[in-house]
Amino acid sequence: MRGQLAPGERLVGAEVLHGGITAEMRRLTVGAPDGGTRDLVLRTFADPSFATDAERLLNREAGALIYLAGTGVPAPGSVAVDAVGAHCEYPSLLMTHLPGETVLGDRGLEARLPLLARQLVAIHALRPVERPRTYGAWVTADAVVPPPGADAGAWAVAADVIRGPVPRYEGRFLHRDFHPGNVLFDVSGPRITGVVDWVENSWGPADLDVAHCSTNLALLHGPSWGLRFAEAYEEAGGVLAAVARERLYWRLLDALAFASDVRSVARPWRRAGRAELTTRAVEKRLDGYVAALLDALG
Template structure:
């Protein structure tokens, strides 16, 4: 980070005669560094810089994308950061940069009351899915080639091949709308046992709502096992029974994005003090989750 450039830019967008009083890198910013900044006039803001050259090569408009996604997120009623300013190409800040408001709360990965935690996750996602917005970014799967690599790490490699064949077939008809695209427990903040906000909207787009459900379920299956992922689905379906048609295809598609394996413990989880996971445990849980999804699938 070029602090001199950041200082000059903050003066421009927040007002003259301020300087950075405190700057702390926040946990969980794996794909891009995120800083909480306190200025000399006691404003607190969050600054995100996109420094990953490979990611920017594939998605050169990341700062613009997140800024517009935050504008859309504000319409959901779910607490989310408010966009303050962005430097789309990084001409003023060295890297593409987004400046946003602070959300209070903490990430909870091991809740004291798992049922209430899952209900909060499901209710928040269901609320996000009710908003009607227009934006130019549309869903696409990250694993476009569906190449498996070596599946010898799995105890059921033939079942992974079956799943890959499923996602290569025609997609089922489904509801399309505004989705977070990276909705999972590490992007949800809690305060006083209630959801206080959702962060990391850079991948938000128009797409199948089942993708959000599938991505969250994938993370829950890894963090806590299939039963927890199933319990989340039950909560979500109860809340959306009048306007959501469930199909396991989207969950299988989300799962396939783990490939090529073998799976490894996500560094963001360990930075958030999730210490009971191992690579082998993830492999076992993903195999179990795969089998549960195939059991749900009816051609």
């Protein structure tokens, strides 16, 4: 950190940022000799369980941020990366701080939904000269475990859908973890001021990014909002799979992956003020969303 400061600058404050699952995030306030300040953000992989992946993940995100700097997508700028912890206590990435805040409450969602959709369409319009790695699926049909009390028959049908062949798709630049928790808003607008957490950026179908945001919306706000996001994406000019069965494949490939990690997903939402989103409440919404997808697209 010290080597990234201008002459006379010093670290004057640090604040833990909540919401991350795999890494620790801190906002660092840097003071200048003239009394002014600027903020940076430090991503740190301190958890030993992620130590083997830290170098790959941090270098991937740093590369994405360098590319995004010239695209118009509001992403942080990469300041420095210590992917192996040679200079920091743990593998870390230092980046610029963006204004705005995450908004996870139900109020104002009607206005935010088209903003999220337009931002994702803009991300998918990017054409990097050097493509990122191909997306990875986060679940397989045989690994799907329905949450307690779920409709076992519906989940068996859903697992069979993703057991089938992978649909053909036209590749797009994916954020791969696009959802309200990774989008910053100026709530007075509202308008989007930043998109963060580019660790999982990859190449794949637009449907998969839409699916991930849809699942998060369904769990945060109810299954109907998960269904509505795809409509908003198309209204914003985005193009999804033409065949309903293919759309269903991508939506379920994402939704079913949440079943094994609901507790980790719900915890930061509660810390952000959504106390009603207990693990059980989110499991029920996930079950309802899977059923709704099968009804709508099956």
